[in-house]
Amino acid sequence: MKKNFGILIAGFIIILGVFILFFVQGREMPGQLPNLSMKQPSDKADNQTIATEESPLPIPPLLKDRNPDPNKAVFQLTAQNATKEFVPGKKTETMGYNGDYLGPVIRVRKGEEVSVKVKNNLDDITTIHWHGLEVDGDKDGGPHSGIQPGESWTPKFKIEQPAATLWYHPHPEQETGRQVYKGLAGLFLIEDEVSDRMDIPKEYGVNDVPLIIQDKRFNSDGTFQYDLGMHDVMNGLQGDTMLVNGAVNPFFEVPRGMMRLRLLNGSNASVYELNFSNNQTFYQIASGGGFLGKPVKMNKIVLGPAERAEILVDFSDLEKGETVQLENNGSEFMKFTAKSESPKEYTIPTKLTTIDKINPDDAVKTRKFVFQGMGPMVNINGKQFDMDRIDEKLRMNDTEIWEISNESGMGMMDGTVHPFHAHGVQxxxxxxxxxxxxxxxxxWKDTVLVNPDEKVRVIATFKHSGVFMYHCHILEHEDAGMMGQFKVGE
Known part of the structure; x- marks a missing residue:
């Protein structure tokens, strides 16, 4: 009763626009957020957009597989504190996997048995969640799988899904936003026989390039600004400086031909609308869970937090030395420069793969998930996250329809877009x-944007057992309690 009363009081204060917000100390209130400030981003006297010289795009290295057996893979990751210069001459405190910011790319094959030893060299508890990977709940890396400082966790799982661009990031309760913001994230790529035979660019780092796109706020001393103001509590932390693979103002030299770009919106809260400055078309060939049935011609793409897309871009019409910018909502943040002719010509495939559609008639149940509330009282179905409570119980191998609706505006003001993510399933x-x-x-998808007053229906078959999360992937909302748990199996 005490928790519910606190949530109602907080909601009353925010709705009326009162500039006082009270939080119960400790972990008693489920919607509590760390480091809360009443300041808006514009109130920060030292908040600044970072302007630096252009720099080459960093390419995350492929993580070494330590097992020579082609049917097995063994990897090692260490989460660690570090510093990095985003602004020349100014050090930013960061976190990274095996490095100072972000992490290496884990690349595996369908059918492989994979083991990952994850060491926590941070000062705080962390986890590592395999976002988009279909595994049992005890291997998924949600908040139940905490790794204490100085300790390790070694999940083992078999890859049982098609080629896809997935990713990994921490998922500790109430600390996910801060740890991801400071740099803990990396890509997880799956290949299979379909991707093997597809005639598309495949040379990693040359014509098959990952772009982890994030936005940050910096203080004038170069440090990250992650003290949450009211605007951040309401909408999630949105920055004014774009990073790609951890670089500000990056450029990349491309062949005058076809490029494959693997896009990840790795931001805490921002929705990106991406296009090229010359308005050229491109083809989306994959969404978060793998290849589409056939390429989709586009000239812009919208990606919410945690969403991925693979696109094919043909730069053959550019003159040598000519540049084109990648833009977000009309603002340039990355440059591509054409160099020599492409050593190989590619054509856009007419078909990519076969996607077996799930028949809605096979669904045994329809569940409803309603995004509600604002600020510290965000919730799903009127409930905030409780690690000791299972919100939904499912049977193994059942097919269900999930109806996700966004009522967060409560009819009183503009609502917030919420990206819905379910663990352990596509x-x-x-x-x-x-x-x-x-x-x-x-x-196939594992994350979907749900606009204010919109209702999205998805269908899935649940093939892995255990306890999993479903939540808003605006990380400040997740940390505030906009998350629930579902259990598959007994």
Whole structure:
């Protein structure tokens, strides 16, 4: 009763626009957020957009597989504190896996048995969540799988899903936003026989390039600004400086031909609308869970937090030395410069893969998930996260329809877009407000944007047992309690 009263009081204060916010100390209130400030981003006297010289795009290294057996893979990751110069001459305190910021790319194959030893050299508890990977709950890396400072966790699992661009990041209760913001994230790539035979760019770091896109706020001394103001509590922390693979103002030399870009929105809260400055078209070939049935021609793409997309871009019309910028909502943040002719010509495939559509008639149950509330009282179905409570119980191998609706505006003001993510499963979108999804959302997904007052229906078959999370992937909302748990199996 005490918790519910605290949440109602906080909601009353925010709705009326009162500039006082009270938090109960400790962990008693489920919606509590660390380091809360009443300041807006604009109130920060030392907040600044970082302007630096152009720098080459860093390419995250491929993590070495320590097992020579082609059917098994063994990897090692260490989460550690570090410093990095985003601004020349100014050190920023960061976190990274095996380095100073972000982490290496883990690349595996379907059918492989994988083991990852994760060492925690941080000062705080952490976890590592395999975002998009279909594994049992005890291998998923949610908040139950905490790794204490100085300790290790070694999950083992078999890759049982098709080629895809996934990622990994920490998931400790109430600390996910801060740890991801400071740099803990990396890509997890799956290959299979379908990707092997596909005639598309595959040379990693040359014509098959990952772009981990994030936005940050910096203080004038170069440090990250992660003290949450009211605007951040309401909407999640959104920055004014774009990073790609951890670099500000990066450039990349591309062949005058086809490029494959693996895009990840690795931000805490921002939704990106990406396009090229010359308005050229490109083809999306994959969404978060793998290849689409066929390429989708586009000239812009919208990615919410945690969403991924693979696109094919043909730079053959550029003159040698000519540049084109990648833009977010009309603001340039990365430059591509054409160099020599491409050593190989590619054509856009007419078909990519076969996606077996799940029949809605096979669904044994429809569940409803309603995003509600604002600021510290965000919730799903009126409940905030409680690690000791299972919110939904499912049976193994059942097919279900999940109906996700966004009522966070409560009819009183503009609402917030919420990206819905479910752990341990890939789903298919049935419809948005009763309408078929756009062509680039007809493949496998694990995260879907739900707009204010929108209802999205997805369908999935649950093939892995254990306890899993479902939550908003605006990380400040997740940390505030916009998360629940579902259990598959007994």
């Amino acid at each position: 789903f298919q979108i049935l419809d948005r407000d009763g309408n078929p999804p756009p062509a680039n959302e007809t493949g």
